[in-house]
Amino acid sequence: MVDRLIMDGETARHLLWQMRRIRSFEAASAEQYSAGSIRGFLHLYSGEEAIAAGVMHGLQESDFVISTYREHGHALARSIAPSAIMAEMFGTVEGCSKGRGGSMHLFDVQRNFYGGNAIVASHLPLAVGMALAVRKRGEHHVVCCFFGDGAAAEGEFAESLNLAALWNVPVLFVCENNLYAMGTALKYSHAATDLVTKGTAQGVESMNVDGMDLLAVIDAMRHANAVVRTAGKPMLLVCNTYRFRAHSMFDAELYRTKEEVEQWRQRDPIEAFAAWAMNCGLLTESNIDEINARVDAEIDQAVAFAKGGHLESVTTLERYTYAEGHHE
Amino acid sequence: MVDRLIMDGETARHLLWQMRRIRSFEAASAEQYSAGSIRGFLHLYSGEEAIAAGVMHGLQESDFVISTYREHGHALARSIAPSAIMAEMFGTVEGCSKGRGGSMHLFDVQRNFYGGNAIVASHLPLAVGMALAVRKRGEHHVVCCFFGDGAAAEGEFAESLNLAALWNVPVLFVCENNLYAMGTALKYSHAATDLVTKGTAQGVESMNVDGMDLLAVIDAMRHANAVVRTAGKPMLLVCNTYRFRAHSMFDAELYRTKEEVEQWRQRDPIEAFAAWAMNCGLLTESNIDEINARVDAEIDQAVAFAKGGHLESVTTLERYTYAEGHHE
Amino acid sequence: MNDQALTISYRKALRQALRDVLHADERAFLMGEDVGRYGGAFAVSKGLLDEFGPERIMDTPLSESGFVGAGIGAAIAGMRPIVEIMTVNFSLLAMDQIVNNAATLRHMSGGQIGVPIVIRMGCGVGRQLAAQHSHSWEPLFAHIAGLTVLSVGTHEDARWVLPAAMQSEDPVVILEYTSLLNTEGTVENGVGGVDISTARIRRRGNDVSLITYGTGVMKCLAAADVLAHEGVEAEVLDLRVLRPLDQQSILSTVMHTHRAVVVEDAWRTLGVGAEVSARIMEHAFRDLAAPVVRLGGVEVPMPYPRHLEDAAVPQVDGIVDAVRRVLQ
Amino acid sequence: MNDQALTISYRKALRQALRDVLHADERAFLMGEDVGRYGGAFAVSKGLLDEFGPERIMDTPLSESGFVGAGIGAAIAGMRPIVEIMTVNFSLLAMDQIVNNAATLRHMSGGQIGVPIVIRMGCGVGRQLAAQHSHSWEPLFAHIAGLTVLSVGTHEDARWVLPAAMQSEDPVVILEYTSLLNTEGTVENGVGGVDISTARIRRRGNDVSLITYGTGVMKCLAAADVLAHEGVEAEVLDLRVLRPLDQQSILSTVMHTHRAVVVEDAWRTLGVGAEVSARIMEHAFRDLAAPVVRLGGVEVPMPYPRHLEDAAVPQVDGIVDAVRRVLQ
Ligand SMILES: Cc1ncc(C[n+]2csc(CCOP(=O)(O)OP(=O)(O)O)c2C)c(N)n1
Numbered sequence A, B: 001m002v003d004r005l006i007m008d009g010e011t012a013r014h015l016l017w018q019m020r021r022i023r024s025f026e027a028a029s030a031e032q033y034s035a036g037s038i039r040g041f042l043h044l045y046s047g048e049e050a051i052a053a054g055v056m057h058g059l060q061e062s063d064f065v066i067s068t069y070r071e072h073g074h075a076l077a078r079s080i081a082p083s084a085i086m087a088e089m090f091g092t093v094e095g096c097s098k099g100r101g102g103s104m105h106l107f108d109v110q111r112n113f114y115g116g117n118a119i120v121a122s123h124l125p126l127a128v129g130m131a132l133a134v135r136k137r138g139e140h141h142v143v144c145c146f147f148g149d150g151a152a153a154e155g156e157f158a159e160s161l162n163l164a165a166l167w168n169v170p171v172l173f174v175c176e177n178n179l180y181a182m183g184t185a186l187k188y189s190h191a192a193t194d195l196v197t198k199g200t201a202q203g204v205e206s207m208n209v210d211g212m213d214l215l216a217v218i219d220a221m222r223h224a225n226a227v228v229r230t231a232g233k234p235m236l237l238v239c240n241t242y243r244f245r246a247h248s249m250f251d252a253e254l255y256r257t258k259e260e261v262e263q264w265r266q267r268d269p270i271e272a273f274a275a276w277a278m279n280c281g282l283l284t285e286s287n288i289d290e291i292n293a294r295v296d297a298e299i300d301q302a303v304a305f306a307k308g309g310h311l312e313s314v315t316t317l318e319r320y321t322y323a324e325g326h327h328e
Numbered sequence C, D: 001m002n003d004q005a006l007t008i009s010y011r012k013a014l015r016q017a018l019r020d021v022l023h024a025d026e027r028a029f030l031m032g033e034d035v036g037r038y039g040g041a042f043a044v045s046k047g048l049l050d051e052f053g054p055e056r057i058m059d060t061p062l063s064e065s066g067f068v069g070a071g072i073g074a075a076i077a078g079m080r081p082i083v084e085i086m087t088v089n090f091s092l093l094a095m096d097q098i099v100n101n102a103a104t105l106r107h108m109s110g111g112q113i114g115v116p117i118v119i120r121m122g123c124g125v126g127r128q129l130a131a132q133h134s135h136s137w138e139p140l141f142a143h144i145a146g147l148t149v150l151s152v153g154t155h156e157d158a159r160w161v162l163p164a165a166m167q168s169e170d171p172v173v174i175l176e177y178t179s180l181l182n183t184e185g186t187v188e189n190g191v192g193g194v195d196i197s198t199a200r201i202r203r204r205g206n207d208v209s210l211i212t213y214g215t216g217v218m219k220c221l222a223a224a225d226v227l228a229h230e231g232v233e234a235e236v237l238d239l240r241v242l243r244p245l246d247q248q249s250i251l252s253t254v255m256h257t258h259r260a261v262v263v264e265d266a267w268r269t270l271g272v273g274a275e276v277s278a279r280i281m282e283h284a285f286r287d288l289a290a291p292v293v294r295l296g297g298v299e300v301p302m303p304y305p306r307h308l309e310d311a312a313v314p315q316v317d318g319i320v321d322a323v324r325r326v327l328q
């Protein structure tokens, strides 16, 4: 638990703003999906905001981030403009991936954000390799890799943790355990549901974190920075959280009860943090109103920006298959 | 440690014979390889005999066995005739796989011996599926799966143990930890070298076994039978052993010292068991002479049989690609 | 529409086929990610968990190599598993199991082992799922000796190929097209049954042969309608079985029309069209009035935006134009 | 033999190439199973660990998906990894990484990320390694958009394609043939350098074109010698680059000789020969005096016995016979 003293009002407001804008951005995404402006698969992050906000708060600009198809929150917290993300989902050239990737493939190399990978667990080996490069160059960056509880059942999870520990490279594995892999509950994905032991069994220091409590995530990141950035070792954070919305837009949610969802909504990470901050006097009602207003304006502007975007000409269809000037 | 009382002389002589014939068979295999009668890859089992002998001693004929390319010892202990194995390595139709497989692909469905797989760890999922079939039919067979320490670094190892535990199926995973994966020492394959914890982390009961001590293996099998056959749960035995010879016939053994090999040879499982049995009066010098004579005769006969074998006609080259009578 | 025929969606046809085979053979069971509690990623298996229970409809963790391998093991041990890989895009994770085990075990065991497994996958382009989720890997599977590869381009096949595939003693890969799931079509009822060895002419014509499979069937039929207005009668051959190819049907239609256009979504280079063209070259060279034309996917990873996705694979207009060219 | 040329074994040529690129670029490093302490499974990298140390020559555990993915990650992060997959037979375990990440990241990031990785694999038939260890998967790799695929059929290429591949900003797959390792050949020294975009004529002739790659080059040259005694001058085209194919060179030789025989060890159906034949059909149909003939592997998993293995792939006699046929 973080001592209120070490968090100032500005930081508290910034963090609340961060979580709120992620929540609102996802609401807008769902709207635009229903409107038909966003197509393909769309996976919303609502409910898990404390993880993206807390982890990014503990990272530096020079660190690397790599994620899954459920990466809007990570991209926003990594300060990729909502307008660039929305534009990407509209498939326009103004998008952060030039419109080629869509919701599941957000990239922004300027911000060391390496996507947006839609093959579950296939980005874990990439993270290990990026950290290997960091170590070989004697740098002290953290490579932060987000993935889910379902991903931990893939062989790539075991292989990647072992390689990271064997090579002693600075990867921070952040498992967002939202208790479901699509419709498969944790206990049906894993015989041993304690994912921390799977990390330690591979020689990677691992710990559980309350992913619904922003302060707990921030606290865990302090330790993670000591292990990964300072000592240059890999670490696994299992952030226990919950997805408030369906897995994607093609999900009837037959596998969980409304009551279960309701119970978790009672633990809304945004409300919880706001309440704590107000208690500590780090936040006032008017601050919250300002934040909400700022967020609404930013998201409206993002949608407007996306609507004003442009589609790439089909004449350049084959671009980005090989480097420009490649023999083909 | 097994109480001498529970082992009679006949059993002791049988087990010694079993280990000796494996050792001699491998010596003969190496000879025939040098003579050019055996080609391709050849991986010898010398030094690890106590595992094959002890594990098979604890299995029943109705159980299933599946193994790797280093499977001569398992095949022999499973009572596949040495002549059929030698013939297979000579590539003749008299071989246990009709000559199609060679050293790495010994099969004998009559004896529920399912091979002989040369893709490291790719047979672990097969074992889980075979055990799933056993469970679905309500049978009480054990599916015994042999593999090495290197295989435990493959994602298939983690996936297979998790699936076996999740489905509660009777697989006995026998990891023959001979400390090397080709030239890669255990500590270079695994950041956490305790393979038992990797099993327990997946929810599979796991234990270390001294693979150089036949009695320890037999003892472990008692427990394994209780867990796997009786309770129908998966289990992992990590049998710690050593390969006395090179990985294959293309190995200069640059990665280990002669001294290290010598030290392990001091712990020869065959000598150790023979000494123990004589101590307990379960074995006499003359018994040993008889056993050696029997083994020599059997192996000579196997080589003679293989030399007298026949090559398949090239006209049937395409056989065994699809079931006979398949549309192609 | 006689009472023997009924109109049904492609999804319902697939589901009815699953119900049939699960009722017909107690050794049959369906396993895959989210086939049960979630109701199937694309609602194909919706309701089956309630109807058949968790032993027949098994949800698996995210472990493609593990559960496909387990399916192979279960098949070896006497079951009749139907393994669903949610979409073809994840099949590479199980490709070693499919190629080195399913397609190879019968051969390397000298015919002692058969692997009667059916592996179903959703696949295809057209839903704006971008580069990692829009693969057309029919050519990769069609290259593998030991496999039977089926491409389900019609409602009739959606309804009937599975029961036929379940009769095979060898591994069968069934490719189902998610873009067709909601489409309605007419299929013969009751009588039922199709073979899984021959191609089918879906429309007769004398002027040109449109040779295709999968979603190409509907596109070619649409193109044939357009051409009919120009007085051009195109014959449409649905390959259906991509391995082993029904060469006779390919040669018959070409010898009948003397002109051929091959249509597929897969990347053009090394596509199925290349094989079809090469076989026509070898066996019907002198019968050709014009060189065979191939229409395939543009060699670029699939872009997210609709207009670029459409431009990346053959469309009806392009097929019509190609026919006009070969007729000149 | 001028002083610019030297005779060298294929193995030494590969090793010299590795030494060159490791000296030339400090970002370059070699990683793979047993490349270091063991000296390389086929002794290609023997001595390099002593010369460059463990940071440049990294032994990896048995985790193909993990370390190939790590190589991709390192490439993304600015290194120039050379990843060795011991043999092509294990490459399917890393195929998802190669296809969905290495070949796809540039595109789905809208050109922001490049993956300059070189993936080398030993491959080929001819050593009696049986069904799981004798694969010829050139066609699988050659189908993948985003890859550059090189087949090393000569000593000159063994010596020079790697330095050229290291200049690529995109993933390059290099297929090396283990059956050629001990053969001696002559290569230009010092001057060095070859491109990785064009096919090469290895022998000039006017009567027929033998189009091939890999071990087919030596076989076709041998066949050309036999044919020369019959007064038939065969032109031998070594494709070298299997993707993107050098179509111009294929068409040039065919337009010059008007007859072509394509030779490869890979399974005939959907082999590279199919693509070559289809392109000739499309662009040189009217120039053909006879239909293109394809010689490829028989569609059966590779049998262990030498005589069956020889019968399963094209041999010199068969090539000579095929040429006689197309000349009739
Ligand atoms: C290798 C692979 N298999 C299956 C899928 C289909 N799929 C997409 S997301 C998902 C569930 C992943 O669950 P988890 O890792 O817990 O992440 P979450 O969606 O809960 O954030 C599945 C099965 C995929 N994309 N990749």
Ligand SMILES: Cc1ncc(C[n+]2csc(CCOP(=O)(O)OP(=O)(O)O)c2C)c(N)n1
Binding pocket: B070, B118, B119, B120, B121, B147, B148, B149, B150, B151, B152, B176, B178, B180, B181, B182, B247, D033, D062, D064, D086, D090, D093
């Ligand atoms: C997937 C795969 N990768 C690499 C190889 C090459 N290879 C054959 S045996 C071996 C070492 C395996 O070591 P271990 O599992 O410890 O078994 P051991 O040989 O020591 O009995 C390797 C790397 C292979 N056959 N399969």
Ligand SMILES: [Mg+2]
Binding pocket: A148, A149, A150, A176, A177, A178, A179, A180, A181, A182
């Ligand atoms: Mg989850």
Ligand SMILES: [Mg+2]
Binding pocket: B148, B149, B150, B176, B177, B178, B179, B180, B181, B182
């Ligand atoms: Mg070992």
